[in-house]
Amino acid sequence: MPSYTLALLPGDGIGPEVVAASIKVLDATLEKLTDVTFRYDELSVGAGEYLKNGDPLPASAVERMKVADAMLLGAMGLPSVRWPNGVEMTPQIDIREQLDLFNGLRPIKLYHASHSPLKGYGGAGEKTIDFVIIRENCEGLFVDRLRPREPNPEFETDTMKITRHGAERVCREAFKLAQKRRKHVTLVDKANVLPSMAFFRKIFDEVAEEYPDVGTDRVYVDAMSLFLVQHPEKFDVMVTENMFGDILSDLAAGIVGGMGMAPSGDIGPEYALFQPSHGTAPTIAGKGIANPIATILSVALMLEWLDTPETARGARLIESAVAAVMGDPANLTTDLGGNTGTDAIADLVITAL
Ligand code: ATP
Numbered sequence: 001m002p003s004y005t006l007a008l009l010p011g012d013g014i015g016p017e018v019v020a021a022s023i024k025v026l027d028a029t030l031e032k033l034t035d036v037t038f039r040y041d042e043l044s045v046g047a048g049e050y051l052k053n054g055d056p057l058p059a060s061a062v063e064r065m066k067v068a069d070a071m072l073l074g075a076m077g078l079p080s081v082r083w084p085n086g087v088e089m090t091p092q093i094d095i096r097e098q099l100d101l102f103n104g105l106r107p108i109k110l111y112h113a114s115h116s117p118l119k120g121y122g123g124a125g126e127k128t129i130d131f132v133i134i135r136e137n138c139e140g141l142f143v144d145r146l147r148p149r150e151p152n153p154e155f156e157t158d159t160m161k162i163t164r165h166g167a168e169r170v171c172r173e174a175f176k177l178a179q180k181r182r183k184h185v186t187l188v189d190k191a192n193v194l195p196s197m198a199f200f201r202k203i204f205d206e207v208a209e210e211y212p213d214v215g216t217d218r219v220y221v222d223a224m225s226l227f228l229v230q231h232p233e234k235f236d237v238m239v240t241e242n243m244f245g246d247i248l249s250d251l252a253a254g255i256v257g258g259m260g261m262a263p264s265g266d267i268g269p270e271y272a273l274f275q276p277s278h279g280t281a282p283t284i285a286g287k288g289i290a291n292p293i294a295t296i297l298s299v300a301l302m303l304e305w306l307d308t309p310e311t312a313r314g315a316r317l318i319e320s321a322v323a324a325v326m327g328d329p330a331n332l333t334t335d336l337g338g339n340t341g342t343d344a345i346a347d348l349v350i351t352a353l
Pocket of ligand 1: 014018075076077078079258259260277278279280281282283284289290291292294335
């Protein structure tokens with residue numbers, strides 16, 4: 001009987017609340033599956049751990065992540081807890097790099113017209129929003145953020161690094177995903193200005209030849225910001241570098257209700273971590289009003305990734321329950337303009353399983 005160990009990294013801010021609500025949903029889902037069990041290994045990682053013990057990502061925690069079958073993360077970092085150079089601690093980015101979680105999967109789906117600021121989407125007979133952004137997680141513009149630097153009062157630089165290996169593997173993931181969906185991949189880049197992006201496009205074009213059944217197009221990142229607002233229904237799978245993916249996934253979340261509706265998976269050759277796309281939302285932490293749907297949907301992504309018929313069935317059960325609950329405009333969390341709390345939404349999802 002498959003028995004999985006799930007490393008839980010609740011983290012800071014609203015992380016612990018949304019993880020607890022999602023584990024309740026996972027436990028209820030497991031009751032409906034045959035012979036699938038989970039053991040939870042809770043790890044202390046993040047700004048809170050730094051304040052307690054001086055390291056936001058202890059090596060011992062990383063070792064325990066490596067022996068788990070998957071990881072579920074809440075949110076990490078707090079605005080008041082920073083390194084001496086002024087940047088926030090971002091153990092969630094360090095984990096991606098240390099565990100080579102290069103494939104940043106960000107599904108974007110609209111469940112009800114009232115969640116979107118765009119008109120003409122999500123109602124009966126209206127257009128739908130249903131696409132996936134694949135963000136390269138291990139290189140791009142974030143790549144040398146940890147490079148030791150001499151303090152210079154006049155300038156600072158960051159480097160955009162695209163390697164053949166990194167670009168090839170992330171583009172292949174985009175094409176493989178598109179083959180299971182509507183068979184279209186859009187490359188998002190800035191190939192008209194940046195040589196690193198022209199290189200990314202060249203590799204994308206080479207990989208595209210391996211997948212003749214998948215259609216392609218290429219859009220500059222500035223134009224994509226416009227198109228995501230004007231006609232998001234036209235996109236199926238997008239692939240882009242780290243920083244562009246970071247920015248576009250927030251924009252994309254905004255058109256389906258906000259960060260509380262956007263799940264993600266960070267997947268590598270050996271390990272995989274699932275987490276809501278949002279951060280710690282410190283202003284609402286501890287109030288019981290955080291929207292847990294992004295984390296619940298991240299649990300569904302995890303079950304799908306575990307890739308057995310029963311875990312895949314569990315993923316579908318959660319997705320359908322979320323669609324039923326969030327498809328009812330009576331069930332709105334505060335970020336969507338309602339007043340249903342974190343636990344109440346999780347309980348509704350459990351009832352709908
Ligand atoms: P961080 O610095 O950790 O990224 P943040 O608050 O700056 O935190 P996000 O957490 O991504 O950034 O949140 C952006 C906005 O969306 C905030 O106004 C936050 O309150 C809101 N928000 C994010 N996640 C949720 C959620 N799950 N439920 C309700 N509101 C949320």
